[in-house]
Structures are given as structure tokens and as C-alpha cells.
Amino acid sequence: MRNILLLSVLLALPSVPLACPNIIGVWKSSKEKSMSHNLFNSGASELQLSFSAQAFGNLxxxxxxxxxxxxxxxxxxxxxxxxxxxxxxxESLSSYKVVNCTKDTLFLRFNSEEYGAYENTFHFEGADVYWVSSEYAPELREYFVRISE
Known part of the structure; x- marks a missing residue:
């Protein structure tokens, strides 16, 4: 009887994602993926593209x-x-917590001594690729790929 009640409660739940994307692990900025998007899809300025071409891929x-x-x-x-x-x-260490998520996004709130409190949305393209943008250059994306430690 208990199992039937549990099953009926689960079936009655609205279609809410039951799992957030998994960010745990080591990630490396991908200059190739970032520039592939930014050069053709972003509408970024020449200065922004020049900076990202030189800086992305190091983080x-x-x-x-x-x-x-x-x-x-x-x-x-x-x-x-x-x-x-x-x-x-x-080098920087921050605490974070998941504020919200969908099956392919994570909204995280960070807190660090260096930068204070800030938030960012992580957009996943599969299990091992995500991208972020900043409020200062929302037209640019920096892509990250999961790597072995």
C-alpha cells in the first residue's frame, strides 16, 4: 500500500526537472569553441573579439x-x-550554491573574498561543455570543457 501511495504522489508531480546539470569536476576554457561562436554569432566589437582571441583558453x-x-x-x-x-x-577560492536550474542551465550564486557576492548562469551543451557570459560583455561567450584532473 505504501508503494502505491508513493507512486501515485510521484505521478501527480508536475513535470519539473529532477536533476540539475553536474558541474562538479575540472573545467578548462576552450578558445576554439569560444571563438567559433563569437566570430560568427555574437555581434561583438573588434576590440572584444581581439581580447577574447588572446585571453580565452587560459582559465x-x-x-x-x-x-x-x-x-x-x-x-x-x-x-x-x-x-x-x-x-x-x-588563484581564487569561492563558495557557491545552486539557486536554480533546468535540465541544461545552472544559476549559481558565488561568494569570495576577492570579488564579493556575484551570480552567473551556466548554459550546458551536453554533460561536458558549458558556456558563460558576463554582464560587461553579454554578447561574448566563453566555453568550458570538462577535463581529467
């Missing part, structure tokens, strides 16, 4: 159940409008 992030760790990157020389500068990513 590596590890997600656990409630923390993200950004690995430090080596410095990369970037040239924008004839000006040379160095670009690197500093």
Missing part, C-alpha cells in the same frame, strides 16, 4: 559540491589598440 576551474577553485594562469601578452599589456588569472 581552469575546479568545482566541488560547494566551492569553486580558479587555478592561477601564466601571464599572456595581450595587444589591444596597439597597447601591450599582461593578462593573467589569479
Amino acid at each position: 581552469k576551474i575546479k568545482y566541488s559540491l560547494d566551492e569553486s577553485y580558479i587555478y592561477p594562469s601564466t601571464s599572456v601578452a595581450i595587444s589591444l589598440d596597439g597597447e601591450e599589456s599582461e593578462f593573467s588569472v589569479d
Whole structure:
């Protein structure tokens, strides 16, 4: 009787996704995937495309159940409008929590000493690829692929 009651409750539930995409693991920025999209689909400016072509592909992030760790990157020389500068990513640890999700998106809220509180939406294209954009350049996407640690 108990099993029949449980089954009838489950069948009566609305069609709500029962699982969020799995972000746990190590992810690496994919310059190839990012530029493939950004060059042909984004409407980004020449300056934005130049920056992303030089900077994307360097970021590596590890997600656990409630923390993200950004690995430090080596410095990369970037040239924008004839000006040379160095670009690197500093090591960073943030706590995060899942605020909402669908079968192919995660909305996460982060908190870190370096950046304070911020939020981002992760758009999954399969189990091992996601992309993000920023509020400062929403027309650009940075793609990440899951890698072995």
C-alpha cells in the first residue's frame, strides 16, 4: 500500500526537472569553441573579439559540491589598440550554491573574498561543455570543457 501511495504522489508531480546539470569536476576554457561562436554569432566589437582571441583558453576551474577553485594562469601578452599589456588569472577560492536550474542551465550564486557576492548562469551543451557570459560583455561567450584532473 505504501508503494502505491508513493507512486501515485510521484505521478501527480508536475513535470519539473529532477536533476540539475553536474558541474562538479575540472573545467578548462576552450578558445576554439569560444571563438567559433563569437566570430560568427555574437555581434561583438573588434576590440572584444581581439581580447577574447588572446585571453580565452587560459582559465581552469575546479568545482566541488560547494566551492569553486580558479587555478592561477601564466601571464599572456595581450595587444589591444596597439597597447601591450599582461593578462593573467589569479588563484581564487569561492563558495557557491545552486539557486536554480533546468535540465541544461545552472544559476549559481558565488561568494569570495576577492570579488564579493556575484551570480552567473551556466548554459550546458551536453554533460561536458558549458558556456558563460558576463554582464560587461553579454554578447561574448566563453566555453568550458570538462577535463581529467
